[in-house]
Amino acid sequence: MLRLTSDAYRRLIGHCYDGLPLEACGLLGGHPAAASALVCYPARNVAGSARVYTVDPGDHLRADRDAESRGMEIIGVFHSHTHTEAYPSPTDVRQAPDPGWHYVIVSLRDVPSLRSFRIVDGNIEEEPVVVAG
Amino acid sequence: MSVEVRLPTLLRPHVGGQSVVTADGATVGEVLSDLVARFPGLQGQLVTEAGDLHRFVNVYVNDDDVRYMDKLDTKVGEGDTVSILPAVAGGA
Numbered sequence: 001m002l003r004l005t006s007d008a009y010r011r012l013i014g015h016c017y018d019g020l021p022l023e024a025c026g027l028l029g030g031h032p033a034a035a036s037a038l039v040c041y042p043a044r045n046v047a048g049s050a051r052v053y054t055v056d057p058g059d060h061l062r063a064d065r066d067a068e069s070r071g072m073e074i075i076g077v078f079h080s081h082t083h084t085e086a087y088p089s090p091t092d093v094r095q096a097p098d099p100g101w102h103y104v105i106v107s108l109r110d111v112p113s114l115r116s117f118r119i120v121d122g123n124i125e126e127e128p129v130v131v132a133g
Numbered sequence: 134m135s136v137e138v139r140l141p142t143l144l145r146p147h148v149g150g151q152s153v154v155t156a157d158g159a160t161v162g163e164v165l166s167d168l169v170a171r172f173p174g175l176q177g178q179l180v181t182e183a184g185d186l187h188r189f190v191n192v193y194v195n196d197d198d199v200r201y202m203d204k205l206d207t208k209v210g211e212g213d214t215v216s217i218l219p220a221v222a223g224g225a
Binding site: 097 | 141142143189191193196198200216218219220221222223224
């Protein structure tokens with residue numbers, strides 16, 4: 001299960017819309033043991049594409065430091081799918097860097113749809129998402 | 134030259150669970166080589182067999198991404214911090 005604060009949820013969805021027509025991306029800071037994401041870190045998509053994303057390395061470093069200064073860690077990444085469902089693509093699976101992370105995907109194809117996945121050794125497992133607090 | 138190296142969660146099991154280690158070298162490449170020599174589990178995780186920075190990691194000296202500097206030849210000095218983070222990418 002992934003817990004998202006309502007503030008992080010709003011910022012995440014807002015950043016995905018702001019990125020249109022391109023894919024948007026960002027990182028989630030929180031507490032890994034509780035699987036709770038308390039902070040949304042919007043990042044630039046340096047791929048500048050509607051089909052792929054690369055988190056700006058400088059934005060990642062700043063997010064990592066900020067999370068650490070708050071006693072948190074980066075526990076996951078989010079990105080938007082502008083025209084497809086919120087499910088990991090083969091590219092998402094191949095490039096998933098950390099089996100401990102939560103992989104959040106927001107589809108903007110219809111009404112926004114947010115789903116979260118764990119990706120371990122190429123296997124995709126969806127997890128429930130709770131927005132609260 | 135001894136510098137502080139900060140490691141992402143994913144690589145910490147290879148260095149005894151530590152998040153920060155010290156390593157020696159005058160360039161990023163030398164620092165990473167020293168790390169791999171001391172922690173063989175990092176072999177192949179940072180630098181490719183061809184001797185380039187692996188595309189799955191980003192390496193920074195203080196605030197700067199070494200890909201936009203001199204890559205593995207980027208110089209490091211006393212008191213610098215080298216940070217390693219996973220490169221995060223994907224697609225639809």
